[in-house]
Amino acid sequence: MNFSSNPQVSVIIPVYNGEEDLEESIDCLRSQTYPSDRVEYWIVDNNSSDRSAEIIKAAIADPSNKITLHYLSENRIQSSYAARNAGIRAARGExxxxxxADCRPESHWLSTLIQPFWKKNIGIVAGEIKALPGKSLLEKYADREETLSQKHTLSHPFCAYGQTANLAIxxxxxxEIGxxxxxxxxxxxxxxxxxxxRKTDWEIEFSAEAIVxxxxxxxxxxxRNQWRRYGESxxxxxxxxxxxxMRESDRREYLYRLTRWLLKEIPIATGKAIARRSSAIDFLKTPIGLFCLSARVSGQRESQLLEKAQKIEWLDRPFE
Incomplete structure (x- = not known):
């Protein structure tokens, strides 16, 4: 790849019933600092039943629109990965x-995400995923735990990976690999x-400043749905x-953690509260964590990989 100038980039965004997010998401695409003549955006509607398609087409037709925005439909297979494949097939970028669609890329996101590809050994770049401001206790808990941060997946004991909420390949x-x-x-x-x-010599790099x-x-x-899906994965x-x-905890372990919460963590949090140095999260961290763990265990125990889910789609042929 010749990086004497900014490479051509294709951004692919799957959406399913995303009418509440799309307008703000598209505004974030319009604010990107990456040269607009070197990037195209493909929003792939994965069989939505709401106003998603209408919103995307209206944004494309908007005379004030200054970015190259395309609409695609993937209604054969209900899967964000099938939608991404449709985008890859249509994409013209290097x-x-x-x-x-429910992410908000910062204005320098794309410019920063692309920079590591100057290195000839880099095949994948993962940017960071941070939390939008949240008001509810559960949102604040997840923010403190950095639930979505790429640092968790990049340190996976089997092999590093990045989440497609913020990834470039x-x-x-x-x-090569399908x-x-x-x-x-x-x-x-x-x-x-x-x-x-695992199958090529390409390497992955983390771009901490490329933030969505x-x-x-x-x-x-x-x-519960989120953590159950982690278990299915x-x-x-x-x-x-x-x-x-993941090792499944038995009742004794749950009981031990709850007892420790009541006898040790609650008194500590109470002391901090008196000194005005604690929040509701300090009191409820353990029960929320156990709730997430239970959902993940259930997802892992009750799911089974379907035979067709093992199939790989290729650019030049249907499946392997």
Whole structure:
């Protein structure tokens, strides 16, 4: 790749029923400092039933729009990975960058994310994911725990990977290792990175200043679904790669942690509260953590990788 000038970049954003996020998300794309004539944005509607398609098409038709914005539809397979594949097939950029419709890229996001590709050995760049300001207790808990930070996935004991909420990959690599597994519903971020890092000589780099912001879950239902999906990912990656499954805690361990919370953590938090140095999170950190753990264990225990989810889609042929 010739980096004598800014490389052509394609940004791919899957969306499913994202009408509440799309307008603000598109505004973030318009604010990017990367040269607008060197980047195209593909928003891929994954069979939404709300006003997502209408919002995207209106943004494209807006005469004040100064970016190259495209609309695509992927309604064959209900999967964000299938939607990303549709975007990759349409993309013309040398670098393919990914984010999500409910993310808010900072204005220098793309410029910073692309910089490491000057190094000839770098095939993947992961940017950081931070939290949008949240008011609810659950949002503040996730923010303190840095739940979405790439530092967790980049330090995975099996192999590093980046999350597609903030990730960029050289387009030529997809010709080497194939596209995302289109029927996979979670875990595809790890799978694509591991296929690259384990089957080729390409390396991954972290770009801490390439930041997108994401809203944490504000309800128990949303939080449970999120952590249950993490458990499902554990199971799928175990079946695909033999990754060690998360150890399931028994009742005695839950009881021990709750007892420790009541007898040790609550008194400490109370003392801090008297000194005005604590918050509600200090009191409820352990119960919320156990709630997340239970959801993750359930997802891991109750899920099973479907045979078709193992199939890889390719640029020049359907499946392998």
């Amino acid at each position: 670098i393919i960058a990914f984010t999500d 050289r387009r030529s690599i997809f010709e 596209l995302f597994r289109p029927y996979l519903t979670t875990g595809g971020d790890a799978d694509i990175c591991w296929r690259i890092l 912001k994401h809203r944490h879950r504000s309800t128990l239902k949303g939080l 554990n199971r799928y990656l175990h079946e695909l790669y033999g990754v060690e499954l």
